[in-house]
Amino acid sequence: MNLQVNGIDFKYNGHAVLRDIDFQVEKGELLAIxxxxxxxxxxxxxxxxxxxxPTSGSVIISEQDVFKLNSDEIxxxxxxxxxxxxxxxxxxxxxxxxxxxxYIKWRVGDNDVRIVASAIKMLSLQHLSLRCIDQLSGGELQKVSIARALVQEPKVLLLDEPTSSLDLKNQLEILHAIKNIVKGHSVTAVMTMHDLNTALRFADKYIFLKDGQIFAHGGQECVTPNVIHAVYDVHVEIEYRNGTPVIFPVEDFSRSWT
Amino acid sequence: MHFHDGEIPAEYSKHIQAKVAFLLLSLLVTAILLIFSIGTGPVSISATDVISTLFGQTVSKQFDLIIWNIRLPQAVTAVVAGAGLAICGAVMQAVLRNPLGSPFTLGISHAAAFGAAFSVMILDHGTMASSNVGAVTLNSPYLTTAIAFAFSMVATFVIIGVSRLRQATPEIMVLTGVALGSLFTAGTMFLQYFADDMQLAAMVFWTFGDVARASWQDVLIISIVTIVSFLWFTVNRWNFNAIEAGDETAKGLGVKVERIRIVGMLISSLVTAVIVSLLGIIGFIGLVCPHIVRRIIGDDYRFLLPGSCIVGGALLVAADTAARLILAPNVLPVSILTAFLGAPIFIWLIIRRR
Structure with a gap:
């Protein structure tokens, strides 16, 4: 087990935001929240x-309790x-x-530079390596951000809506890159997502959050029209195309607009 | 994760070498400006004579006197104060993630001016004495300095206090600083309105930042605080880089963003307060200089911090030399020149931005 989350509660200004979050993710798995x-x-x-x-609970990664580590170790x-x-x-x-x-104590070592060069290659950013990041497109900047997280040599990669502001081609490119890294380097990735269809295509496990609690958790089998209706309040149908599930909203919104 | 196919790219090594070359070159320019500044004045001294005197040889008794007692303290003050103000500006811009961060925009200089006015008026420490340049002397300059310093630290602590009460976000700090700036300006104007002629002259004279005011002891104080703060800033250069990429990114990299922000503000305000209370208000170096360096070598704080320091020193010693020459034999306080040059340079930088 690479990532184990036990009973996380989080309060903000006395108001419970997260309640009793429990889940586990294996190495080489991609979890979509x-x-x-x-x-x-x-x-x-x-x-x-x-x-x-968090107010209570623990996060265990490779038998280490994250909340007991200092910020560099985290x-x-x-x-x-x-x-x-x-x-x-x-x-x-x-x-x-x-x-x-x-990792850097005082000086940047040759090893650090080598690792960065390797990560740049991994995400095919060689041609941009000396370009300033204020001249990059959204997709390129996102790749840089992912590469930056990778050279931390993490066991778990956390991505907050990695494709939310990208066009279709960049979305696919970024998610393929993430998936290859997760499989090829056996790290765990946890990412929040809005687009259910993209999630279904790329993730291995799913967590549906509703009002700060886990409503459903599991593999593809837990993504059902009932769950989606309960969580998003939208009626959907799921069809399969070449083995990949595709979600269609079937709600008739036109009536409520008249 | 495994990374084993990485090699050190030659072009990256070149990119780093270019930045180091810029630092060395500006260091050389600063040294030349320093020697030129020492040699320039009513009595001209050649560069070789300046260098020999600085290395302890006596070229002439008169040169010794002029260099060691008058020109060197003034030139060294300009370099050190310029370096201190510029690095504080760079750090304020870093921790506030705001290009307008500077001792001026955050009300710290205004607070010092109010403190000086308060000392002159309420504690009655200023009088006017006529001398050949029509300058004003303060009865006890060190008390005025101490009170100016105290008020700039009050401004700093109010900014930090408010941001601790709410959240240590850049917006809250900048807004509080702007509000304090106008509050202290209003306070100074109030005092000036009720001041008599001599007090008013002393107050206004105090606000003209002038590096000629400093004694060797003042130079020592400014140097110590500048060097100590430079060390702390340098230790935190990666933290500043991370904050530049956003609070979220920085926190994910293990940076204690709020703490760096508060300590960074505290130290840069302290250095500014020391310089401003000893020399008076010298505007725009803290704001403009880091921006000039950013345009040349980018926002990487590993190079921006030493770069701002060196270029700040060079700019202020150049400005001071120019201020002594422009209306010779009249000598302008350097602050008038920096404000005159700073504003157009700043506007030019804004226009040239892509």
Whole structure:
């Protein structure tokens, strides 16, 4: 078991945001956290690497209790790709090098530079390596952000809606890259997502969050019209195309607009 | 994760070498400016004589006197104060993630000016004494300095206090700083309105930042705080880089963002307060200089911090030399020149931005 989450509760200003979150993910698995806006998806992600300190519960990665580690040690176990990255006048190479920060004592070592060069190759960013990140497109910036998280050499990768602002081609490219890394390097990835169809295509496991609690959890079998209706309040049908499930909303919205 | 196919790319090594070359070059330019500044004045001294005197040889008794007692302290003050103000500006811009971060925009300089005015008026420490340049002397300059310092630290603690009460976000800090700036300006104007001629002259004179004011002891104080803060800032260069990429990214990399933000503000305010209370208000170096360096070598704080320091020192010593020459034999306080040059440079930088 690579990632084990036990009974996480999180309160913000006395108001319970997450209640009793329990789940486990294996090495080489991609977990999608799904649910409507405000269900607590991003909050849950930030609880896993202690950006938010949960009120109770624990997160265990490779037998280490995350909440008992210092911030550098946490950053060596969990790489975090936030939804928004500020673009500075910093080159792609130096931005990715920043991911070595938990390891760098005083000087950047040759080893750090080699690891960054390798991550750049992994995400095919060689041609951009000395370009400043304020000149990149959304898709390129997202790849840089992922590479930056990878050079932290994490056991678990946390991604907050990695494809939310990307076009179709970039969405597919980024998710394929994530999937290849997860399988090829046996890391665990946890990502929040909005698009159910993309989630169905790429993830191995699913968690549906509703009002800060896990409503359903499991493999593809747990994604059913009933669950989706209960969580999103939308009627859907699921059809299979070449073995991949595809979700269609069947609600007739036109009536409510008249 | 396994990374084993990485090689050190030659072009990246070149990219780093270019930045190091920029730092070395600006260091050389600063040294040349320093020697030129020492040699320039009513009595011209050649560069070789300046260098020999600085290395302890006596070229002439007169040169010794001029260099060691008048020109060197002034030039060194300019370099050190310029370096200190510039690095504080760079760090404020880093921790506030705001290009407008500077001692000026955050009300710290205004608080110091209010403190000086308060000392002159209420504690009655300022009088006007006529000398050949028509300057003003303060009865006890060190008390005025101490009170100016105290008020800038009050401003700093209010900014930090408010942001601790709410959240240590850049927006809250900047807004609080702007509000404090106008509050202290209003306070200074109130005092000036009720001041008599001599007090008013002393207050206004104090706000003209001038590096000629510093004694060797002042130079020592400014140097110590600048060097100590430079070390702390350098230790945190990766933290500043991470914060530049956003609070979320930084937190994911194990950076204690709120703590760095508060300590960074505290230290840069302290250095600014020391410089401003000893020399008066010298505007725009803290704001403009980091932006000039950013345009040349980018936002990487590993190079931006030393770069701002060196270029800040060079700019202020150049400005001070120019201020002494422009209306010779009249000598302008350097702050007038930095404000005159700073504003157009800043607007030019904004326009040139892509």
């Amino acid at each position: 799904l649910g409507p806006n405000g269900a607590g998806k991003t909050t849950l992600l930030k609880c896993l690497n202690a950006i938010h300190r 950053a060596k176990l969990l790489g975090y790709v936030p939804q928004r990255v500020e673009a500075a006048r910093l080159t792609v190479f130096d931005t990715i090098l920043m991911g070595r920060k938990p």
